[in-house]
């Protein structure tokens with residue numbers, strides 16, 4: 681096995697490493713209920729599109745809460761090496777930690793090589809413990825513990841996967857890792873055919889609207905359709921309803937093309953879509969799923 685192949689496989693099967701302290705350097709609203717958080721993570725080893733990280737919050741009394749969030753930003757260019765990360769003490773203020781100075785520069789979603797900045801997009805879950813705090817309160821300059829990157833299955837890497845058609849199905853905040861894949865494709869100048877179906881409750885809940893439109897407008901093989909399940913604008917041609925089997929069949933790639941399929945979102949969405957895909961003849965081995973919510977009952 682060559683070193684390059686070994687490095688790629690290593691990245692694919694990476695396991696979580698230690699915790700380290702990151703700093704929130706910027707935040708921007710994506711919708712009334714979702715914010716993108718730009719984190720400066722000293723020594724970030726790079727990641728693949730589709731991977732996630734864990735965030736850990738610690739209360740003054742020592743109570744901790746951990747949650748996983750997909751990496752929204754494209755992987756750093758020319759960096760696919762994953763190594764161990766530092767374990768640091770979250771009780772230290774950000775300003776006392778090495779490398780935690782707060783640069784003013786805004787992060788584009790294509791992270792330059794060597795940058796320690798990564799983005800996550802957090803959707804507020806009503807009555808949730810962690811997401812309302814991250815969306816509504818967590819101020820720039822704050823420190824937070826981070827562990828990652830994590831995950832080796834739900835990933836798309838243009839250096840490895842280019843050429844095979846890709847079918848992306850995202851429900852709600854399940855768009856986040858899928859967007860990282862679309863960004864990785866764009867940053868690599870890759871023209872692998874991508875088709876995305878994005879299911880979201882209402883037009884105002886949409887994430888990355890302008891960027892998705894811009895990706896489609898490039899006419900380079902990226903196609904996206906958005907459907908609404910709860911409410912639509914007055915002029916919409918399609919009423920609010922869940923994705924149907926016939927829509928999935930006509931907007932996606934046929935099974936004969938052997939596309940690589942990624943399905944991400946709430947558990948109910950992932951299970952329903954996966955069932956439809958298999959019923960239409962897609963090989964389960966080519967369907968990769970990531971569930972965000974609680975197990976369906």
Ligand SMILES: Cc1cc2nc3c(=O)[nH]c(=O)nc-3n(C[C@H](O)[C@H](O)[C@H](O)COP(=O)(O)OP(=O)(O)OC[C@H]3O[C@@H](n4cnc5c(N)ncnc54)[C@H](O)[C@@H]3O)c2cc1C
Pocket residue numbers: 732747748749750751800801802803804805806807808809810811812853856857946970971972973974
């Ligand atoms: C690999 C992975 C990647 C993820 N990436 C993202 C991401 O990019 N963006 C993002 O916003 N979230 C993402 N999540 C979900 C995230 O980890 C949290 O579960 C979510 O933010 C809710 O946490 P909470 O503490 O606010 O809610 P909790 O206090 O944990 O839950 C409160 C209530 O909401 C329900 N609930 C929990 N999560 C969801 C959900 N996703 N949808 C509907 N109901 C829910 C719970 O069952 C409970 O009833 C990801 C999860 C996984 C496993």
